[in-house]
Amino acid sequence: MKRYNITVNGKAYDVSVEELDGGAAPAAAVSAPAAAAPAPAPAAAAPANGTKVSAPMPGTILDIKVSVGDTVSEGQALAILEAMKMENDINSPCAGKVLSINVQKGAAVETGTLVCVVG
Numbered sequence: 001m002k003r004y005n006i007t008v009n010g011k012a013y014d015v016s017v018e019e020l021d022g023g024a025a026p027a028a029a030v031s032a033p034a035a036a037a038p039a040p041a042p043a044a045a046a047p048a049n050g051t052k053v054s055a056p057m058p059g060t061i062l063d064i065k066v067s068v069g070d071t072v073s074e075g076q077a078l079a080i081l082e083a084m085k086m087e088n089d090i091n092s093p094c095a096g097k098v099l100s101i102n103v104q105k106g107a108a109v110e111t112g113t114l115v116c117v118v119g
Contacts, residue, residue, distance in 0.1 A: 065078055065080070076091060077091055100117045
């Protein structure tokens with residue numbers, strides 16, 4: 001059973017989809033409108049201090065351009081995200097030092113997945 005948060009005409013719905021064996025079409029159960037789905041927990045714990053940099057859209061991490069401990073400037077590319085067959089830079093929102101990298105090359109990420117922390 002997978003849960004999705006779907007927004008239709010500005011109204012959020014919490015949807016559960018069950019995959020059936022035998023190739024039958026999946027059945028969807030729609031619950032009452034939800035305020036927002038809970039964010040998935042990051043794979044690794046992020047440092048409490050610093051600016052969290054999240055994936056702006058779902059896709060695949062093609063490359064990580066920095067290492068933990070690197071000093072970065074505002075707007076510098078931290079990683080490259082492939083989404084819809086296009087390569088998108090994930091840029092640093094501020095200058096600082098890379099405190100953690102929370103994804104790895106080739107990882108599939110969802111919108112809001114923590115990519116790294118800059119502090």
